[in-house]
Amino acid sequence: MMGESKNWILMATARAPTNIAVIKYWGKRDEALILPINDSISVTLDPDHLSATTTVAVSPSFEKDRMWLNGKEVSLSGGRYQNCLRELRNRAGEYTDENKGIHIEKYDWNTLHVHIASYNNFPTAAGLASSAAGFACLVFSLAKLMNVKEDLSQLSTIARQGSGSACRSLYGGFVKWTMGNEMSGSDSIAVQLANETHWDDLVIIVAVVSSRQKETSSTSGMRESVETSSLIQHRAKVVVPSRILQMEQAIRNKDFSSFARLTCADSNQFHAVCLDTSPPILYMNDTSHRIISIVERWNRHEGTPTVAYTFDAGPNAVIVAPNQKVAMDLLQRLLFYFPPARDNELSSYVLGDKKILHEFGLESLSSIEGLQPPPEAKDKGLAQRYGGDVSYFICTRPGKGPAILVGEDQALISIQTGLPK
């Protein structure tokens, strides 16, 4: 590299999805390496609606590693960022581009600095696991830039050290994060159970619940649970291993009934362990509980699980329907119980996949006022409505894993300046 032009900038841009766990990760056996106490399984959500986009750039002219998140510069000094950067630099490969006069030796990556610009297409405050998408994207894009020759499972061990659940965002479809046994964490990796086309009838509706409270962070919350809950080890050692096997089977067979039962049960058990923590952690609020009651009442009325719900470390609900038809029934119920604060804002109240929304006939839904209570609620006086309790809905489906975006118009960093556009 010596003696050549120092003004070149090499860039890579990627987009990575977020994921929602259906068998939950909660509790570490190693804080530094982020090794969990049990396996977890997730569904990757379509990155068209919920994703992180990251451009990483390298140049001899950069004086230090810098990162911008949603336009604002953030520090890279934290352990998690440093772990990811170090692991990737250790695995970086030689790179040559004769035309641009670029020749980077393997060891050069240790002295070259990077600029990182990342952007989420959903609000961080919405509690939609932006760090999973963010770290997966960071690792995926840097691996591309630094010519890292490792497969996605190996890259997942690096993303894992940024944010545990990020490892599951290295794949699309259904993903398992195997807890592993090694102290080094080399076998604590994500593997793909099935890709996004395997069970593509599924429709997922996220209810972003209005929340005024600052949530307990997952990192400190799960640490407190491990330290103080007398139920968590039983969950990790006895309950989850059995559920993992059952869930793998349910996914393999596209057995929605089993999938739904396991998903709801594991969400509830995760929140049960949070409540069993000292001091107790309360992520779900009355709106979350109402959504659970609405689904449970509907399931009881039908005599079988019709949809599945799951809640992460916050009040938002993620509800999975087996197909478009049921998703429409679901959305009708949700819009009945949770009308928008003002009726004329439907187009900014139900967001997401245009095809799904079109099939709802959302454009022709003139009035939420006119919606009827669902059959299971009519006789029992359970038709109270809670306008304003939900901020908005996002309709999506299982989606693809991370992908490189080609073309400089996709880049978030200017090829001229090396700074965010």
Add this chain to the structure above:
Amino acid sequence: MWLNGKEISLSGGRYQNCLRELRNRAGEYTNENKGIHIEKYDWNTLHVHIASYNNFPTATGLASSAAGFACLVFSLAKLMNVKEDLSQLSTIARQGSGSACRSLYGGFVKWTMGNEMSGSDSIAVQHANETHWDDLVIIVAVVSSRQKETSSTSGMRESVETSSLIQHRAKVVVPNRILQMEQAIRNKDFSSFARRTCADSNQFHAVCLDTSPPILYMNDTSHRILSIVERWNQHEGTPMVAYTFDAGPNAVIVAPNQKVANDLLQRLLFYFPPARDNELSSYVLGDKKILHEFGLESLSSIEGLQPPPPEAKDKAPAQRYGGDVSYFICTRPGKGPAILVGEDHALISCQT
């Protein structure tokens, strides 16, 4: 039987069990003056009229069946001349409503689960009487609730059938906690008492959540009360009060003494003012002595209450939730069942 003035059926299994068990243990009774002579076996053919009345509303979820069945058994045992001690009577009350067995004693009571299939050793025993730790002040927050709760009976059955955490709780966690709680009570160790009480309330609700379908007894107001206490405890670096929630949204909060109870009530009235300010006398009820020491009569206005508690000051202006609590009851640990003498106490007319 008449309950709160309304006739109800005695045909249910629980009432029948209690009546049968008491009749089996009934004794001979003679009153020469009144010309009454009842043989032991006569109790099987004689019929009873039962009138019962709770001095608190049933709808508030304050475990009226525990008091009700304990009273039924205690009074029938007296009437039928049953010569058994309170622990033995508790096995009969237990068959009416589980927690009723613990209402046969005052103070601190343990319901030993027992091992026998007959249930003969599943009894209540008194761990300490009501004078042992009589500094304690208990405030019950009756939380407004529009939802019909899952009954305890069906709820706990569903938990046993579907929760994968309940057996671990029962076999591993609770036995240990029972020993620690007995020690805390014996030593009047409030810090330990509070930590165990809160932890067990939360674990109970955790098991309810772990049930299929999940049982959600606490609501946002319950959670707020819990958070208020946790924040206060954290601020002081030690448990100030203990909270516990049963199968409903009501909070039962225990303070170690009157002074802390005053601080507690101030906080509760700050966060949960009455819906209309002029109803204070019907908003904080209960033990007159406790209320007097709190200075309730001279508290003309909730608006004029102290500023927010210190632990709330640093953050955004503390939000208040008027109307979320229906009312408060201030009380203390108390005595067990007692016979009331004098016909003016009777709920049934001696004539009719």
